[in-house]
Amino acid sequence: MFIYKDILGNRVTVYFEAQEEHPDDVLIIPKTKDGWLFTEHKIRGLEFPGGKGEHGETNLDAAKRxxxxxxxxxxxxxxxxxxxxxxSKERTFTKRVYTAKVLSIKTQVDYLETKGPVILQGDLGKFILQPAFSFFMRDAGMSEIVKQAERIWDSKN
Known part of the structure; x- marks a missing residue:
């Protein structure tokens, strides 16, 4: 477990074991054969894909979508x-984080609130600290989450 205050002053607790049966949101840390996959949010910058689950959708279904x-x-x-x-004062929520092995990437006409995919090769932990990345990506908790995702992929190879 890792506890900290984010840039907005919210208390955040990161658990490395599942806590909720059905968390509110999902975040995906995708890995391709060429590197790590990000999306470029139209306002916030580079970040991992993710968002809120839809009614009746499992977390895994939400992650795929x-x-x-x-x-x-x-x-x-x-x-x-x-x-x-x-x-937070506005909304308290739990987010489930997955890492995923990308099989293919299809070009789309619309990527909704993002500009689409960006693949970067190298050290994931160093990428997320760069100014081009969303402020959500550059906090202490995300650094710990990224380390865990890298450990998972290291154990798979």
Whole structure:
């Protein structure tokens, strides 16, 4: 478990074991044969794909849908990374984080609130600290989550 305050002053708790049966949101850390896959949010910058689950949708279904909508990527291999709880005055929610092996990326006409996929090769932990990345990506909790995702992929190779 890792506890910290994010840039907005919210208390955030990161759990490396599943905490909720059905968290509110999902986040996906996708890996392709060429590197790590990000999406470019139209306002916030580079970040991992993710979002809110729809009514009646499982977290895994939401992860598959968000990955496709925001990047055009398809995966059938998802691994649990973490659950994190954000406690704010506006909205308290839990987000389930997965890492996914990308099988293919299809070009789409519309990537919704993003500009589409961006693949970067190299050290994931160093990428997310760069100014081009969303402020959500550059906090202490995301650094811990990324380390866990990298450990998962190291164990798969």
């Amino acid at each position: 968000e990955l496709l909508e925001e990047t055009g990527a398809i995966s059938d291999e998802f691994h649990f990374v973490a659950d994190y709880l954000v406690e």
